[in-house]
Amino acid sequence: MTKRRSRGDGGLHWDEQRQRWIASVTVGYSPAGKRIVRKASGKTKTEAHNKLRQKIREYEDGLLIAHSGYTVADAVTDWLTYGLSGKSTGTIDNYTNLAEGHIIPRSAPGSFAT
Template sequence: MTVRRSRGEGGLHWDESRQRWIATATIRFDGRGKRITRKASGTTKTAAKAKLREILRDHEDGTTVVPGYYTVRETVHDWLTYGLSGRAPATVKNYTTIAEQHIVGPLGAHKLRDLSADDVDRWLKAESRSVSTRTLRLMHSILSRAVTHAMARDKVKRNVVSVCSPPAGQPGRRSKSLDLAQAGALLDAAEASPLHAYIVLSLLTGARTEELRALRWEDVDLAGQPEASPPTPPSISVVRSVRIGGDTKTRKSRRGHVRRSGV
């Protein structure tokens, strides 16, 4: 004899058209008293029961996550849409390109609830064969932030990406910095140019291009105060450059309103 389940234990029934067992559980009622249910299915009654227990356990834990078909693709797209507010357009474009090419492509079809740390490790290892270490770390950061965004909205219970570490990738592009011989050749070539002082200042101080463009002669102190205690070396006054949002990208890039740089 079939035993009827108690109230709150959910229900199981066979769907002939789908040839699957269907698990149904009532999660709550909306403001109009309409029943809100969660459903899952399995090819066997045992599999359907397991999914029903998972639904009820999530409900009892106070974590009513979205149905299991929510994918990594949807997770990343939601974060790109709502999680980048206030970022510069160039940053949004860069993150979107990396996400579409390196995350949505290989991982997009995965169901978010089924994504495991092993899946993430395999993905990072595969991508490390073709991208630089910096890009690999950015990919890992984007996916982790996207999953955290989903977790805060009860779409998944934990962030498996956060427990994985990206391996070393391919060597990055060669530095474009001048070596000593190249810097000397540049100074010799620019000696007769009206830009000679600008080039000398750029090479010796490391000030940003946008800072040097706004520099005036009154901002330059070629003598300093060697008799002062402590002595003040020759310097330039660098006013913080104007950026979108009035700030630099990272805290380490910040400078005071006026910075004195040795010349």
């Protein structure tokens, strides 16, 4: 019987067209809700799995994260603009006043890494 992989360990499959083993794992989700998938390939299962583990390690260490210049103030402004659909006018006014009066002025000038 084959050994079952543990959760978060990804998957391995044979790609007949490329004649390679493909290892893939979901490392997270984008702001749009799409899965962020890291893939690696190799001639053997072990090679593909080891390459994938290296990519996961790099991702967790932050080596694959790009600096985008997206600040906390930008995120709050976007949330106020696009994230409050379906809320009442009073709620939107309350959130806007709190954000513009407290969060945006006190946010650090640094940016998020995406």
